[in-house]
Amino acid sequence: MRPQPVWRSFSLLQRPSRCSIGLRTIQTASPARVPNFAFAFDIDGVLLRASKPIPGAADSLALLKQQGIPFILLTNGGGKHETERVAEISEKLNVPLDAADIVQSHSPFAELVNGPDESSALENKCVLVAGGDGDNCRRVAEQYGFKNVVTPGDIFMANPSIWPFSKNFSDHYKTFARPLPRPIDPTDPKKGLKIDAVFVFNDPRDWGLDTQVIMDILLSRQGHVGTLSDKNGQIDLPNHGYQQDGQPHLYFSNPDLYWAAAYPLPRLGQGGFREALEGVWAATTGGPSKGIELKKTVIGKPYQGTYEFAERQLLRNRTRIFGGAADLPPLKHVYMIGDNPESDIRGANSYRSEFGSKWQSILVRTGVYPGGEPAWTPTTIADDVQKGVQWALKTSKWSS
Numbered sequence: 088m089r090p091q092p093v094w095r096s097f098s099l100l101q102r103p104s105r106c107s108i109g110l111r112t113i114q115t116a117s118p119a120r121v122p123n124f125a126f127a128f129d130i131d132g133v134l135l136r137a138s139k140p141i142p143g144a145a146d147s148l149a150l151l152k153q154q155g156i157p158f159i160l161l162t163n164g165g166g167k168h169e170t171e172r173v174a175e176i177s178e179k180l181n182v183p184l185d186a187a188d189i190v191q192s193h194s195p196f197a198e199l200v201n202g203p204d205e206s207s208a209l210e211n212k213c214v215l216v217a218g219g220d221g222d223n224c225r226r227v228a229e230q231y232g233f234k235n236v237v238t239p240g241d242i243f244m245a246n247p248s249i250w251p252f253s254k255n256f257s258d259h260y261k262t263f264a265r266p267l268p269r270p271i272d273p274t275d276p277k278k279g280l281k282i283d284a285v286f287v288f289n290d291p292r293d294w295g296l297d298t299q300v301i302m303d304i305l306l307s308r309q310g311h312v313g314t315l316s317d318k319n320g321q322i323d324l325p326n327h328g329y330q331q332d333g334q335p336h337l338y339f340s341n342p343d344l345y346w347a348a349a350y351p352l353p354r355l356g357q358g359g360f361r362e363a364l365e366g367v368w369a370a371t372t373g374g375p376s377k378g379i380e381l382k383k384t385v386i387g388k389p390y391q392g393t394y395e396f397a398e399r400q401l402l403r404n405r406t407r408i409f410g411g412a413a414d415l416p417p418l419k420h421v422y423m424i425g426d427n428p429e430s431d432i433r434g435a436n437s438y439r440s441e442f443g444s445k446w447q448s449i450l451v452r453t454g455v456y457p458g459g460e461p462a463w464t465p466t467t468i469a470d471d472v473q474k475g476v477q478w479a480l481k482t483s484k485w486s487s
């Protein structure tokens with residue numbers, strides 16, 4: 088069966104996770120003083136800027152830890168495993184953090200390892216992972232539990248003619264490419280390489296190769312690399328036959344068109360790659376003007392699925408802190424502190440919690456927000472994260 092249609096993947100993101108990324112159950116605080124609120128922090132522009140701590144960030148997290156107030160770091164960044172990422176942040180901010188304290192853009196992909204049922208589990212299927220430095224994202228995917236991960240670099244090194252222009256990067260690819268689990272063999276699809284899901288895990292580095300490989304897979308018969316579906320372009324079929332022949336589902340982890348780097352102007356992010364791929368898709372198939380879409384799932388802030396995943400993790404962390412007592416008061420408020428109105432504020436404002444919590448948004452001035460009227464109106468604006476935390480503690484009538 089097709090591994091993960093869009094509707095399924097979204098409903099899947101609503102299910103409790105069966106794949107832990109490092110949860111432990113430790114009772115560390117007295118339930119006598121259990122806050123009915125928690126925090127979610129964006130990282131870049133809130134806690135760190137150009138990898139350096141923002142003043143007040145370390146003290147704010149230390150205060151919450153000391154008071155037993157749960158929080159989670161919620162970022163559209165990625166490319167490293169959660170354990171590695173929190174270790175770096177922990178060192179920079181001098182606050183102990185656990186892998187369960189962070190949700191990165193690709194963290195929800197871990198839920199697809201087991202899937203909602205055995206038939207849709209991707210654990211032993213062959214998945215393509217694109218993006219990131221070297222094959223770091225392959226290794227992250229393997230740590231999540233995916234057992235058969237192929238990168239575009241593996242495909243290129245085994246078949247350089249798939250995208251001849253990447254020959255200039257052969258020295259780079261050979262440092263991490265692995266042999267393909269099966270050769271590309273369009274003459275005998277049963278024996279050839281078959282991809283069952285395509286993940287853009289992080290920002291692609293070699294847009295040309297990644298675009299070509301993903302297009303090949305989307306136009307193939309059932310994900311058999313090197314084949315071309317006869318259904319493509321058949322106007323009597325839904326979507327003119329495109330993505331109607333058992334091709335693997337396509338996932339993107341991060342919708343951001345631009346991101347703030349060291350360069351004075353914002354740089355194209357994973358959303359830029361997606362727009363480029365959509366353009367090539369439209370030029371190849373006829374695109375939206377002919378009623379043809381690129382079927383895909385995009386997660387990351389500001390999407391509901393990512394906030395749901397984050398809240399489930401926050402609730403598990405709350406149980407980790409306070410234990411699973413039946414009289415644990417429900418989580419009523421979550422304060423999302425972010426610097427990006429488009430992702431942090433929009434996401435928190437539009438999120439509808441299935442657990443009954445209300446999310447409030449706090450926009451800080453230490454990141455990409457340039458001042459003035461924000462595109463998405465936050466609950467409040469604070470000069471920095473420390474002021475934001477103070478405002479939230481006061482609003483929740485918490486005396487520290």
Ligand SMILES: [Mg+2]
Nearest residue numbers: 129131132426
């Ligand atoms: Mg940010």
